Amino acid sequence: MRRVAVVGTGHTPFTFAAEKSSVELFSEAAIDATNEANLKPRDIQALFIGNVLGDFSEGQLMLQSYCADDIGAFYIPSTRFEGGCASSALAVRDAFVWVASGFYDIVLAGGVETAAKMGTPLATRTFAMGHDSHYEYPTGLTFPGLFAMLAHLYSSKYNTPLKRLKEQMALVSVQSHQYGLYNHLAQFHKEITIEDVLHSFMVCSPLQLYDCCPFSDGAAMVVLAAEEKAKELTDKPVYITGVGQSSSGKLSSQKDYLPRIRAREVSVKQAYDMAGIKPEDVDLCELHDCFSIASIIASESLGFAEFGKGGRLWENADAAIGGKIPTNISGGLKSKGHPIGATGAGQVCEIVHQMRGQVEPERQVEGVDIGLTDTLGGDGVVCNLVLQKGW
């Protein structure tokens, strides 16, 4: 397998309801990425694009085909990935494998979503299609509901009093907003306090408004190239050195491990093993904090804290810049935003920008050599990517 690098990135702001279509947002990100890579659209051999709900939000299927055509990458193979919130991570991983295998040299991968356009009731309903429609949705399950149940289970299983857990969760949200404040791409630019979190309205007990990510619109794309090509195109390639992916059944079928998402442990082990690294080697992490409790649960499965102790990473500022494992310094899903089809690729862009020293100085992490991205789609599709600075 050949080495594969990210040679170009494109990332629109993540926003509330956009006034641009999914194809338009994609095109902006895609052309930025190809320009950054000193390429033209006709150099792109294939397109791998994540998009979950284009049919509901815009009445548009076959987004992948229109996207390729729109940027002038005529007739190229173009494939859409649907993996809930992990869609664009799946797209990047798949693209990596095609290039690593030698089938393609230069491809474009990432995703786009216009979820905010749907408005909360329809967005809540369509996101809930990521649950088991026969056996679990009828109970009224929604995504905040799923993570809410994991929060109560976490408190019960690890004997962490709910009050303390909610304070740890609030710290996660507070930190997200602290960094999102400085990210020009972020949906929210306001700091919040623990009190703000604990006094916001209850969505699904025990999750309150600021424990939850917003519905967002936006696109993020990367150009991947085989090593030899990459060195011609940029002097700052970021190599993808490990990939992992796993799937799960409905929530109730995960009974042996909950509140741990076992699929994440399977996926990240693939990624760590492939990259030849351990959790302590990771300098920067972009993990899937769709809800504050999700950060705590993810950090444990990714190996950054013992099970039941993830919240301490935020209590001890270990998840902040200067801490043991800077986490979601982009603002994460809660503050930067979560256009689900684009999120995974957005995480890759953030790590690349941090490695290149291109982010706002207030949130620049020094010395990032190895980064990890983590996305969780639906009840348990997980994808992890290890990125390594290549200069």
Place this chain on the structure above:
Amino acid sequence: MSYRLTFKEFNNALKKDKLLGLKCHDCGQFTCPPKMACQECSSTNLDIVELSGTGKIVTFTVSYVASEGRETEVPYTIVMVELDEGPWIMGNLTNIDPNKVTMEIIGKRVKLGPRSKVFPGDAYSIGGKEAETGLARPTFVFA
């Protein structure tokens, strides 16, 4: 190979307050809700059985924000129940005011209630004969 216990059959039984599951001929464990293969060992050598419908609450949430079209249900309590036979199943808890639900309910014993609530379905949910008269949800009360 034919699907052993379909949603259609499971759903119809649940509407009559019967909880069906699958017992594995190879490992003896139970799978509920039903699947093609055994939850534990992946065997497809499965027998349909009626489960007790009793168990204990392992976690819950009270939902205040509904999906489009289900606003009148709010607030409601979703529970994850560990059935006595082993499997976990998601359902609703009905004989307590949602606003009074706390962590105290975790560990409490429940049983399938006298009337399974039915989600009638909406524009986006499954159509077809398997869900003609709605999708039942395991509806629990304290035992």
